[in-house]
Amino acid sequence: xxxxxxxxxxxxxxxxxxxxxxxxxxxxxxxxxxxxxxxxxxxxxxxxxxxxxxxxxxxxxxxxxxxxxxxxxxxxxxxxxxxxxxxxxxxxxxxxxxxxxxxxxxxxxxxxxxxxxxxxxxxxxxxxxxxxxxxxxxxxxxxxxxxxxxxxxxxxxxxxxxxxxxxxxxxxxxxxxxxxxxxxxxxxxxxxxxxxxxxxxxxxxxxxxxxxxxxxxxxxxxxxxxxxxxxxxxxxxxxxxxxxxxxxxxxxxxxxxxxxxxxxxxxxxxxxxxxxxxxxxxxxxxxxxxxxxxxxxxxxxxxxxxxxxxxxxxxxxxxxx
Amino acid sequence: xxxxxxxxxxxxxxxxxxxxxxxxxxxxxxxxxxxxxxxxxxxxxxxxxxxxxxxxxxxxxxxxxxxxxxxxxxxxxxxxxxxxxxxxxxxxxxxxxxxxxxxxxxxxxxxxxxxxxxxxxxxxxxxxxxxxxxxxxxxxxxxxxxxxxxxxxxxxxxxxxxxxxxxxxxxxxxxxxxxxxxxxxxxxxxxxxxxxxxxxxxxxxxxxxxxxxxxxxxxxxxxxxxxxxxxxxxxxxxxxxxxxxxxxxxxxxxxxxxxxxxxxxxxxxxxxxxxxxxxxxxxxxxxxxxxxxxxxxxxxxxxxxxxxxxxxxxxxxxxxxxxxxxxxxxxxxxxxxxxxxxxxxxxxxxxxxxxx
Numbered sequence: 001x002x003x004x005x006x007x008x009x010x011x012x013x014x015x016x017x018x019x020x021x022x023x024x025x026x027x028x029x030x031x032x033x034x035x036x037x038x039x040x041x042x043x044x045x046x047x048x049x050x051x052x053x054x055x056x057x058x059x060x061x062x063x064x065x066x067x068x069x070x071x072x073x074x075x076x077x078x079x080x081x082x083x084x085x086x087x088x089x090x091x092x093x094x095x096x097x098x099x100x101x102x103x104x105x106x107x108x109x110x111x112x113x114x115x116x117x118x119x120x121x122x123x124x125x126x127x128x129x130x131x132x133x134x135x136x137x138x139x140x141x142x143x144x145x146x147x148x149x150x151x152x153x154x155x156x157x158x159x160x161x162x163x164x165x166x167x168x169x170x171x172x173x174x175x176x177x178x179x180x181x182x183x184x185x186x187x188x189x190x191x192x193x194x195x196x197x198x199x200x201x202x203x204x205x206x207x208x209x210x211x212x213x214x215x216x217x218x219x220x221x222x223x224x225x226x227x228x229x230x231x232x233x234x235x236x237x238x239x240x241x242x243x244x245x246x247x248x249x250x251x252x253x254x255x256x257x258x259x260x261x262x263x264x265x266x267x268x269x270x271x272x273x274x275x276x277x278x279x280x281x282x283x284x285x286x287x288x289x290x291x292x293x294x295x296x297x298x299x300x301x302x303x304x305x306x307x308x309x310x311x312x313x314x315x316x317x318x319x320x321x
Numbered sequence: 322x323x324x325x326x327x328x329x330x331x332x333x334x335x336x337x338x339x340x341x342x343x344x345x346x347x348x349x350x351x352x353x354x355x356x357x358x359x360x361x362x363x364x365x366x367x368x369x370x371x372x373x374x375x376x377x378x379x380x381x382x383x384x385x386x387x388x389x390x391x392x393x394x395x396x397x398x399x400x401x402x403x404x405x406x407x408x409x410x411x412x413x414x415x416x417x418x419x420x421x422x423x424x425x426x427x428x429x430x431x432x433x434x435x436x437x438x439x440x441x442x443x444x445x446x447x448x449x450x451x452x453x454x455x456x457x458x459x460x461x462x463x464x465x466x467x468x469x470x471x472x473x474x475x476x477x478x479x480x481x482x483x484x485x486x487x488x489x490x491x492x493x494x495x496x497x498x499x500x501x502x503x504x505x506x507x508x509x510x511x512x513x514x515x516x517x518x519x520x521x522x523x524x525x526x527x528x529x530x531x532x533x534x535x536x537x538x539x540x541x542x543x544x545x546x547x548x549x550x551x552x553x554x555x556x557x558x559x560x561x562x563x564x565x566x567x568x569x570x571x572x573x574x575x576x577x578x579x580x581x582x583x584x585x586x587x588x589x590x591x592x593x594x595x596x597x598x599x600x601x602x603x604x605x606x607x608x609x610x611x612x613x614x615x616x617x618x619x620x621x622x623x624x625x626x627x628x629x630x631x632x633x634x635x636x637x638x639x640x641x642x643x644x645x646x647x648x649x650x651x652x653x654x655x656x657x658x659x660x661x662x663x664x665x666x667x668x669x670x671x672x673x674x675x676x677x
Contacts, residue, residue, distance in 0.1 A: 047511045048482075048511050161373065190372040190373060190538040191538070191539075191540070191579060191582040191583050191584075192372065192578055192579065192582045193372070194582070194584075195582045195584070195592065195593070195596050196596060198593060199593050199596040202593055217511055218584065219586045220583065220584035220585050220586045221584045222586075223584065223585065223586040223587060223588070223590075224584040224585070224590055224592035224593060225584075225592075225593065244588045247586055247587065247588050248588055259586050261515070261516050262541075262586055263515075263516070263519075263539075263541040263542045263544065263545045264541070264544075264545070265540075265541050265544055265568060265580065265583060265585070268544065268545060268565065269545075272516055273514060273515070273516030273517035273520065274514075274516075277481060277483075277484075
């Protein structure tokens, strides 16, 4: 074992992403840091607009103007990605870090067979394989995600939602990445199919020894799938802790609200939403961005932005934690 | 109460829908002989739960008169929807409102949000003066937790998804309907807003006496807002009854699978481990049980004989041979199981003993 393999596979360091807006600079990701161990399952949770998907794109340096990475760095196997030229970054995508974007199952090319779309990834990354080897690899990939080999000859419209999502996972793992980022991979699927797809993702991840970043807002799914969870609010990580600690004792009021908003199957009660709306990033409230929606807010929360503090296993940005 | 022999507001009697196959393909059965009645007097929330392709949206479209059944009839106050006169049709259009899944698709981006609220006011002459109309719209918006000054005058893209969906609820409320058919109203909004919208649906029933058919694939939200549930699988009703009984002790193997597949925010992790890897195969066909190809408890008889409904309790019916010792229930008697029979809805009534 080399030192590299036992250290983190991915390190995100003080990452900041900003978008130019006529009314000012919008910071969609603000000072986010975390690291990912090999084979670890990491979750990123938060409401829409909290910056989770932007963070995923920033890790792969896929932020397009008017957005840009303002500050911070991402290290993959210890090496900084900030200095890499476009060609090297392009090679790293899919081969090192693979992204399954939100809604990707609906962005499969409708006029190309699934096998063709997987083969495209090989070609794009300079793998020159013979026809037989390509077909063999495609069949092996499909079987890894639990699809029959005949799917290679099918078009996306011939597949069900769950099959399409598994096909997307097959594309994501075709170059044996070390990190798989899955952005709401099951949001359009019903629960039975969702569990099948997540079981598939868990299996290929174990087989590859890859780490997974799962992005979503379903705290039930997070509780059942990830090892550690980061909770984002208005572009910042407000809590980061092992998942069993978060479920047993959420420390940030926003984390508690996210868990409470999950409808229970044990008890019929008044549904607990999170009052108010996520703030506009253009006019972030002073102090803690969550204070207008927080039932516990005190004067200090309105004035002073809470720094991230380490409390036992958890990193929390809350004055009251 | 329901024995008052009052005519239901909306009644689906043994309705089925088959979509013709094109280009030589076989036709598709979207809904098989379903019966459902919405009482005109006692409001209730009925959840229709199923996966995509189970026929739940087809049922919504049939109830709204947007599609015609291939078999059976949908009646509005006793009259077949196909035979409504002009005045009756107008009354039907007012009494039965729809809320759809996509809070983005229903707006015309070139009009202000006000447009979707003013149109029904004008069309149905809900107010005599502009001031009265403005008052009416304001009241409806406030009823769903929106501040009119934050909503009116805006364009759709300036509102959040949750706000847009709540404006649709307000719009439905303007007409004081008797029934709202809500097809996946919260599947596109965040978990945090979901609760708020569902709470406003519940409020429509409690405070305004509006019945709701809540169509969803999410059993957990159905449990929170509904009084009764119909579980659909591949066009067939597999289980129906009072929601607490069904969710607390599901009887049909499909309902059991649905409930076990919901990931829960708990520390004991059973969810992934209990995935049985069984995937839906080709349907067994009309001859057998619709769930036979996936059922962990399948037996030989399931493949060639449809199970039929069995009444396992006064307010429960299950279509499965495991319960065949219970009295058989004709499909068109299903509304009886879903009616209140004088029971207080939503109360935690003890589950009645099974009668064998």
